[in-house]
Amino acid sequence: MSKRRITHQQRRRIQERQAAKAARAREDGDTGANTTLPDESSLGPERPGQLVARYGHQADVLADDGVHRCHLRSNLGSVVTGDRVVFRAGEDTGVIVARQTRDTELQRPDKYGELRSVAANIDQVVIVIAPRPEPHGNLVDRYLVATENLGAQAVILVNKVDLLDEAATAMMDALLAPYPALGYPVIRTQAANGGIDELAPLLQNHTSILVGQSGVGKTTLVNALLPDADQRVGALSEERQKGRHTTTTSRLFPMPGGGTLVDSPGIREFGLWHMDRAEVEAGFREFREVIGQCRFRDCAHNGEPGCALEEAIDSGRVHPNRAASYRHIVTSLDEPLQP
Numbered sequence: 001m002s003k004r005r006i007t008h009q010q011r012r013r014i015q016e017r018q019a020a021k022a023a024r025a026r027e028d029g030d031t032g033a034n035t036t037l038p039d040e041s042s043l044g045p046e047r048p049g050q051l052v053a054r055y056g057h058q059a060d061v062l063a064d065d066g067v068h069r070c071h072l073r074s075n076l077g078s079v080v081t082g083d084r085v086v087f088r089a090g091e092d093t094g095v096i097v098a099r100q101t102r103d104t105e106l107q108r109p110d111k112y113g114e115l116r117s118v119a120a121n122i123d124q125v126v127i128v129i130a131p132r133p134e135p136h137g138n139l140v141d142r143y144l145v146a147t148e149n150l151g152a153q154a155v156i157l158v159n160k161v162d163l164l165d166e167a168a169t170a171m172m173d174a175l176l177a178p179y180p181a182l183g184y185p186v187i188r189t190q191a192a193n194g195g196i197d198e199l200a201p202l203l204q205n206h207t208s209i210l211v212g213q214s215g216v217g218k219t220t221l222v223n224a225l226l227p228d229a230d231q232r233v234g235a236l237s238e239e240r241q242k243g244r245h246t247t248t249t250s251r252l253f254p255m256p257g258g259g260t261l262v263d264s265p266g267i268r269e270f271g272l273w274h275m276d277r278a279e280v281e282a283g284f285r286e287f288r289e290v291i292g293q294c295r296f297r298d299c300a301h302n303g304e305p306g307c308a309l310e311e312a313i314d315s316g317r318v319h320p321n322r323a324a325s326y327r328h329i330v331t332s333l334d335e336p337l338q339p
């Protein structure tokens with residue numbers, strides 16, 4: 001019998017997950033203890049609303065007459081930005097009494113490696129990148145995999161076009177080359193100067209979310225679209241040219257033309273290791289006609305004879321950058337521990 005061997009990375013994840021569980025147990029321990037729910041008789045009738053943002057044991061709920069601050073009823077279960085809820089308004093604070101079924105749930109691993117919901121009922125993901133901070137390798141493809149598996153539409157948005165000097169233009173052009181042919185819209189904005197003409201029409205009648213690295217300008221886009229929103233934005237750190245994680249909670253904004261937009265906190269990395277290989281493959285839409293045509297059923301698409309992906313790259317049907325990205329993501333997936 002082979003010895004049980006786990007990689008350094010796996011051991012780290014296990015330790016992090018245990019730390020996360022302990023931390024959560026401590027958080028859960030004080031649930032309710034310091035929360036005084038409003039007197040039932042002072043609450044209004046049950047009404048529908050949508051969750052704007054969550055703050056610990058409270059949340060803001062958007063209804064047809066504005067935003068209501070509410071407590072969460074203790075047996076409510078988890079609620080996140082975008083959830084459709086039933087609530088009862090109060091004089092000061094109301095109560096959320098129920099959550100409706102979610103159409104979609106966008107998740108990502110937190111810093112402990114546990115899956116966390118980012119937002120519910122999203123039908124369009126706007127992937128924001130910028131010349132600075134420079135996009136992490138494979139980031140766009142990672143978001144596209146998540147978006148395809150969510151069954152949502154994707155838009156790729158290049159912000160800070162004012163920073164596109166010759167070198168940055170070459171980098172961006174190379175990075176974006178595969179996407180128009182795949183049917184993903186690529187748009188350009190200059191949020192800091194109100195240059196958002198291409199974005200506004202795409203948001204109508206969608207529940208969209210802005211995602212991307214910290215400092216690419218997601219919140220600046222919200223402020224440009226909705227001058228009344230007046231949300232805090234943060235400069236990049238001088239020496240590292242990275243964002244400072246200014247936005248800490250996802251927040252939903254109703255759009256004047258119909259539809260809603262969610263601003264989300266910037267990420268350090270977007271791990272997909274909670275997915276399996278089939279989900280990653282399904283996330284590369286141009287692979288669908290290719291994968292399954294390989295000579296070997298368990299083909300790893302890594303130089304095997306008769307590999308259909310290899311042939312598709314050679315014939316130009318699959319862009320080599322996308323194939324490289326796919327291989328990189330698959331290698332990063334969490335492998336089950338060997339018995």
Ligand SMILES: Nc1nc2c(ncn2[C@@H]2O[C@H](COP(=O)(O)OP(=O)(O)OP(=O)(O)O)[C@@H](O)[C@H]2O)c(=O)[nH]1
Pocket residue numbers: 159160161162163189190191192193213214215216217218219220221232233234235236243244245246247248264265266267
């Ligand atoms: N040059 C330039 N700077 C911009 C543009 N849009 C936003 N910025 C700047 O980029 C910095 C970061 O903007 P934020 O909107 O806070 O970025 P964010 O993506 O919301 O960051 P997190 O909340 O940390 O995820 C701010 O200093 C903005 O003024 C742009 O079009 N051009």
Ligand SMILES: [Mg+2]
Pocket residue numbers: 218219220232233246247263264265266
């Ligand atoms: Mg922000």
Ligand SMILES: [Zn+2]
Pocket residue numbers: 294299300301302304306307308309310
């Ligand atoms: Zn293959």
